[in-house]
Amino acid sequence: MQPVNPTFSPLYQQIKGLLLKSLQDGEWKPGEPIPSETELAVRYGVSQGTVRKAIDELAAENLVDRKQGRGTFVATHNEAKSEYRFLRLAADEEPGVKPKSTYLSVERVRASSQIAKLLDIKPSDSVFVVKRVMRFDTVPRIFDEIWLPASQYKGLTLERLQQWNSTLYGFLESNFNVRMLRAKEHIKAVSAQAEHATILQVETGTPLLLVERLSMTYADKPVELRRGWYLTDRFSYRNELY
Amino acid sequence: MQPVNPTFSPLYQQIKGLLLKSLQDGEWKPGEPIPSETELAVRYGVSQGTVRKAIDELAAENLVDRKQGRGTFVATHNEAKSEYRFLRLAADEEPGVKPKSTYLSVERVRASSQIAKLLDIKPSDSVFVVKRVMRFDTVPRIFDEIWLPASQYKGLTLERLQQWNSTLYGFLESNFNVRMLRAKEHIKAVSAQAEHATILQVETGTPLLLVERLSMTYADKPVELRRGWYLTDRFSYRNELY
DNA sequence: GAGTGGTCTAGACCACCCG
DNA sequence: GGGTGGTCTAGACCACTCG
Known part of the structure; x- marks a missing residue:
């Protein structure tokens, strides 16, 4: 039949x-x-x-x-349960340690063609570039560079980010009504360049995990691109396979 | 009530x-x-x-x-569908490229205390140590060092592995009745040491992904530990977050 | 056409939470 | 006690596969 x-x-x-x-x-x-x-x-x-x-x-x-x-x-990013839902870095010994974010800068620039393509916007469109450091037990372990399409985050400033005392995704959800639902990550090993070495307080050339994340909201619309450089001595990126 | x-x-x-x-x-x-x-x-x-x-x-x-x-x-590891179910490395450009394994050696040794602890066996127990290379389009990209508790894999030899023309997990399932059901991975960035640099045909000090995997069978019993060194230029480890 | 998993329903009852 | 999600049942019918 x-x-x-x-x-x-x-x-x-x-x-x-x-x-x-x-x-x-x-x-x-x-x-x-x-x-x-x-x-x-x-x-x-x-x-x-x-x-x-x-x-x-x-x-x-x-x-x-x-x-x-x-x-x-x-579901909301503003509750303990899903506070670090997307963060996979954890200490090898005491996996409980939670990070604290420090926001370094917010810039408004035109998207490069590469960034535009990934975010599915036009290269002429502007994006916010957010830089921040995450510290675990006061030790800087992650440097993030985050691209956000400006059209969806009107009024984003460094000051507002610095005043927020919870997660970035909680901030974006509460202030811009954008909810991150899922993300894809591509992970590579790279050598620390000068900028990243300084921020993470390591020697130039130290091996770092480079985690590129594309986050999506409803209908799989991309709404955030980020590159994170992770220091992985005594910490590691966790994953489960089924 | x-x-x-x-x-x-x-x-x-x-x-x-x-x-x-x-x-x-x-x-x-x-x-x-x-x-x-x-x-x-x-x-x-x-x-x-x-x-x-x-x-x-x-x-x-x-x-x-x-x-x-x-x-x-x-479910079986011996069918196209789940052939590379646990392999997360893929080419940035053409993600379809599939790897080919070459087995280099099989040794029988006593487990170090560290390995024994992870595999939940006694340090005096013996384990097989399997070394292999995986090539994508003839380029060596993964060097694996795999520990298997000898008690569960009696009669494992290099020759038998070399004759097998499918995945390792398919081999272990068919020959030793051990099925990998899930695994946990811890991922770090490291510098290539001499041995790994030689095998992967790169300079000493090249950043590599170090993927440590603990695989489990029924009742979460650990039955394999492996360390894989991944070359991630033009390839990356993929993950999805929800 | 017979058999399998997949969908849908209606109704009963249970475990849990709150006011 | 009343409402919510969670379990369990019995039965009907649908979509898919195979001989």
Whole structure:
């Protein structure tokens, strides 16, 4: 038998799409609860089990956070649980040590063709370039250079960043309504150049991890590019394979 | 209300446990189908939906492979789909290039205290040390040093490895009935020492990615430790964050 | 056509959280 | 106690694969 309907799409996927749209449109804000499963089932005219399966997938992608007995909440970078969700560097001995960020500068420049291509913007578009250092136990271990398309972050300044006392993604979420949902990283080993050696307080030529990250929001739209130079003596980048 | 049953465990989790046991005991072999959902439902005296949820989790962990219309199969490293499941190095330009392994040596030695600790064996136990090179488009890019607890890989020799023409994990699965299910990696940047520089055909001091991997089988039992030195000019280690 | 996994429903009940 | 998510069931039907 040939498939009866070659463009078949399960109901729960369509519901997931509707939920995604509401999330993207800001109908429910980060940290807030979304309507209950029974309520959504009525709204969309499907059974509760179907809504449930749609939410299951959103929860698996960390877009939403289920709490038994309380409800389902829009995921946010502004809570302890997901504070360092995207940070993979940890101490070999005491993996608990948490970093502190210091913002060095914010510049507004035109995107290079390379950066523009990755961020899917025009080379003539301007971007903010943020530089910062992350220290673990007062030792500088990460130097980040972060490109943010200016059009989405109007009014970003060094002062505002310096006043913020939580994570960058929490800042961007609260101030510019941009939520980082997933990211791709490309990792290489490089030798420390003069600038990075100075900031990380090591000799020129010290091997560093170069982590290039492209972060995306809804619909896989890229909204941040960053290059991070990691000092990996006594620390390492963690990953799990399945 | 206090919880009625403080050690509550869902039925489907218990079913999952039973399925895991059957997998571990080899009741169903890699590549073979497990019984159908309805059959398992009868066997365990639960509904098909409950079996389904258990299998859902096994599938999410890549222990099992669902194929609509055909059945559910025990995952294997010996098929194209999961051939390079654990390999994260890819070319920046043409990510499709696949590697070829050359085995250099197999030695049987006593585990150092450090290696023993990671593999959860006694320092007096012996381990095989396998060395190999992986080439992408004839260029050597990875040098691996692999420790395997001898007790689980009796009869491993260089010749047998050299005759095998697929992946190492496929070899270990087929010949020693050891299946790698998940692994943890710790990644650092280091300078190439003389041995690694020679093998990878670069200058001493070239920055390399050092990837330390601990692989586990059922019940999270460690069954392989490896250190890989990766050459990352024009290639990079890929990762996705959620 | 028979068998398998995949979807959808309706309803019951449980565990958990909060006021 | 009332609401939320989590579990479990039974049954119907759909999409896919294979002989």
